[in-house]
Amino acid sequence: MNQNTKDTIRLYVDAKYTSPYAMSAYVALLEKGVKFELVTVDLAAKTHHQTAYTRISLTQRVPTLECGDFSLSESSAITEYIDEVFPGMALYPKSPELRARARQVQAWLRSDLMPIRVERSTLVNFYGQKYPPLSAEAKAAADSLIFFAESLLPPGAENLFSEWSIADTDLALMLNRLAMHGDEVPARLREYAQHQWQRASVQSWVHQKRPAL
Amino acid sequence: MNQNTKDTIRLYVDAKYTSPYAMSAYVALLEKGVKFELVTVDLAAKTHHQTAYTRISLTQRVPTLECGDFSLSESSAITEYIDEVFPGMALYPKSPELRARARQVQAWLRSDLMPIRVERSTLVNFYGQKYPPLSAEAKAAADSLIFFAESLLPPGAENLFSEWSIADTDLALMLNRLAMHGDEVPARLREYAQHQWQRASVQSWVHQKRPAL
Ligand SMILES: [Ca+2]
Ligand SMILES: [Ca+2]
Ligand SMILES: [Ca+2]
Numbered sequence: 001m002n003q004n005t006k007d008t009i010r011l012y013v014d015a016k017y018t019s020p021y022a023m024s025a026y027v028a029l030l031e032k033g034v035k036f037e038l039v040t041v042d043l044a045a046k047t048h049h050q051t052a053y054t055r056i057s058l059t060q061r062v063p064t065l066e067c068g069d070f071s072l073s074e075s076s077a078i079t080e081y082i083d084e085v086f087p088g089m090a091l092y093p094k095s096p097e098l099r100a101r102a103r104q105v106q107a108w109l110r111s112d113l114m115p116i117r118v119e120r121s122t123l124v125n126f127y128g129q130k131y132p133p134l135s136a137e138a139k140a141a142a143d144s145l146i147f148f149a150e151s152l153l154p155p156g157a158e159n160l161f162s163e164w165s166i167a168d169t170d171l172a173l174m175l176n177r178l179a180m181h182g183d184e185v186p187a188r189l190r191e192y193a194q195h196q197w198q199r200a201s202v203q204s205w206v207h208q209k210r211p212a213l
Numbered sequence: 214m215n216q217n218t219k220d221t222i223r224l225y226v227d228a229k230y231t232s233p234y235a236m237s238a239y240v241a242l243l244e245k246g247v248k249f250e251l252v253t254v255d256l257a258a259k260t261h262h263q264t265a266y267t268r269i270s271l272t273q274r275v276p277t278l279e280c281g282d283f284s285l286s287e288s289s290a291i292t293e294y295i296d297e298v299f300p301g302m303a304l305y306p307k308s309p310e311l312r313a314r315a316r317q318v319q320a321w322l323r324s325d326l327m328p329i330r331v332e333r334s335t336l337v338n339f340y341g342q343k344y345p346p347l348s349a350e351a352k353a354a355a356d357s358l359i360f361f362a363e364s365l366l367p368p369g370a371e372n373l374f375s376e377w378s379i380a381d382t383d384l385a386l387m388l389n390r391l392a393m394h395g396d397e398v399p400a401r402l403r404e405y406a407q408h409q410w411q412r413a414s415v416q417s418w419v420h421q422k423r424p425a426l
């Protein structure tokens with residue numbers, strides 16, 4: 001695909017801009033320099049638009065990427081697709097082993113760590129929300145996350161791999177659920193997550209104008 | 214990578230052979246004709262091997278693929294890696310749009326439909342287990358699954374795309390949690406899932422010698 005196509009590219013995201021998966025797809029498009037329309041979907045209000053949205057996303061999820069008559073849901077499928085069809089900045093490492101590791105990071109963050117995702121929703125990151133202390137279960141999940149990140153991140157590194165990848169954005173968001181809430185996170189992981197948070201594409205998402213809670 | 218390497222390839226799976234994700238990685242290796250050792254991990258018995266396994270899988274999950282000093286967890290990352298590094302049968306479609314759709318299927322099945330995964334565990338498929346009727350929540354998830362599969366599967370097709378892909382194995386397993394239990398599934402989806410279940414690589418997994426429950 002190239003940007004000369006007449007098809008408008010649209011990214012559908014949640015109306016509060018709190019979905020970490022929507023953020024990942026948004027960051028991917030910005031990193032590639034793709035021009036697109038950002039469309040918000042109010043998932044809370046199950047509106048009359050439901051049927052229309054189902055035509056675009058069979059699973060009614062955000063994010064959804066629409067390119068002409070092709071539309072795609074699931075953020076990791078979206079970031080892979082963006083990386084394959086648009087020129088520019090690579091979103092994944094080139095070596096099969098490191099690319100596999102990046103995919104492992106993305107898949108793990110999306111299929112595990114549920115207690116962190118529940119007890120430290122991304123309202124922490126985007127609305128400054130405060131929650132009660134972590135349950136024992138969430139503490140165990142935090143320990144797994146920290147062990148994983150410490151094992152993969154080389155000492156002193158700003159990125160997981162030699163170059164930035166979309167897995168950094170995803171991993172940093174998960175770490176920042178804890179770090180930005182004030183939960184215990186080892187200093188070098190806190191610094192890594194802060195550094196990733198300052199990336200221009202991430203800051204562009206952070207600064208979306210959000211409705212009051 | 215090629216099969217002349219001296220490194221033994223190992224796939225670590227659960228000791229009851231009930232993980233649908235382990236099955237997916239196993240099927241991928243068989244479809245490629247890769248020679249490998251199948252190693253079972255008794256996740257229920259948190260043994261002294263825990264530390265040894267953590268060295269291979271940072272997240273202590275199955276499946277894990279080990280190729281020499283590279284090891285990888287998360288089944289969708291494993292099937293992508295296998296497709297990239299081994300010659301032979303393609304596991305994903307070639308067109309970026311269809312490959313993206315296959316990834317969407319894999320990602321969705323791994324991050325949603327939790328009530329089906331809980332109320333129709335794969336003990337249904339591999340041990341003939343029977344469970345109570347579906348809850349309202351699980352019925353709603355079943356409706357989403359059926360809508361999704363009916364929308365993607367062309368009329369009369371044996372595969373989602375023109376050729377078989379690993380997404381067929383994954384989608385059919387999810388449908389078969391319902392169909393093999395006797396829950397309502399439209400006839401053409403039941404036939405699709407049955408057809409996929411008969412695939413030699415899937416049958417090889419089905420016929421693993423399982424311990425008593
Ligand atoms: Ca869709
Ligand atoms: Ca999604
Ligand atoms: Ca690992």
Ligand SMILES: [Ca+2]
Nearest residue numbers: 275276287288
């Ligand atoms: Ca896994």
